Amino acid sequence: MDLRQLEHFVTVADEMHFTRAAERLFISQSGLSASIRALEKELAAELFIRNTRRMELTDAGRALLEESRRTLASAAAARDAVAAVRGLHRGTLRVGTEQCLGVVDVAAELARFHQAHPGVELSVQQAGSAHLVEEVRLGRLDIAFVAEPAQPPEDVSFLRLASEPMMLICHPEHPLAGREQIEWAALAGAAFVDFHPSWGSRRTTDRGFAAAGLSRAVASEVNDVHTLLDLVGRGLGLAVVPGPIARKKAHKLSVVALPADAPRWDVAIARPDTATTLAAAEFLAPIRKRFKA
Template structure:
């Protein structure tokens, strides 16, 4: 049984004339009659009575007509829903992002995307980069904002979109309140990795790239970091720092809206002791940076909705860079077209 045969059957049943039905459908009458006979053969019953030139439905035809109309209506509904999906009136985007991005610029990007495509559902998974890579590989996410490099060579395509400067978060105004720096931070506008030796650190849980980056930088400088507290998510880590439990290495963007915290630029080299303001960056040597990429599986084409989100994100980053409105310590890697 074919949809075309059902369509022909319904047309004849409605007009009760083979020639007129063929004209309405813009097909040749012999072709229409042939398809009706094929349908009757498939069903094993006559659908029309053709006595004396009058076309009427047989009991089998009467039984089939409402079912055929329902089937054809469902097909039209399916076709419409697919067309709406292609036109981005419906759909879903499953997006993964690191906590720093969720707390930073992602909210503005999601606002813009929702305004442009209000019918698209947005499902956000907040987690560490390594966990997001696993979710992408398993197919439980469409897109994810992850940290490069990707470990383990997962089957993903990734495009760098921004670079973040990492800073040392510490309680704001601690020196003035206590007459000293409780985290024992040297009195200059930047820090070196070696300055974190023997300082209590508030550390993220396993699976966070920030944990790996901080531990790796400390070991490269010749020491093992000392943890005051470990195992937290981003909000918990920042709150523990506010409480004076220790300092933490975090992206600068997460400190926006947290007046109780200050961020001190971090440099990797030992060179340079001259004073410069934190706004102009570290005095010498490279800062501790991380690169954020938008990733998806290589073997799965992006949906229309996911591709629209990618375009929205890239456009937002370019426009924000041109307007100078990116969060402090963030620079876009999306090419300016």
């Protein structure tokens, strides 16, 4: 059994699909299948239940998965320990971010790190916070800039950078435009534009409406900040968004404060509870100092 076999096994377990796992690992599907079969033979146990419709882990597979994650994390930490002695000249930093967080300029931070450590390969993924947190949990990302979830997973820790209110935005001619603050009841029955459910902003908004005992109709669901702002600007719905997004078109849209009990936009850095890589630690050090996180 070697580390490469464990990496193959963990990737297949994450994807539950040999073709997708092979694509992620940049190897042939036949080569991946052979690696898994060899591992099963060495352990004298089947790791996956395979049928024509789906795959799932066996009891032996579930037991091996947790230990494999720990072993791979320990191996990465060992490589980092050696790299720390020699200096950070190579390696990979995998960073995730949700769009328009506003609190931190992720692109500028990446540029700063790249200038200081040009030999480290950077990989960036932009997606909703829920997806990014799961990527961190599964070990596919080293860190991610996200909206902190209300119920964080046990094996991911969060460094909060900032907290600010969510805001309502609407067309300047909407009946709610011009108000300083509204109550939840004023939003009953309104049509909304919002992001995909995996976005932190969407989850924060949904949590607020649920706590207020209100249902709402999301007429338009988008995956891009600028599209959301354009739809609201054309009078096609209201939107509840973080302050950084509301301020992007404050000169064209009406921005209204939500009730005092509305959930806040908490921006945080998600990282695994296991050892942080040397590259991630170097990347985070000036950010943590600046935000006192």
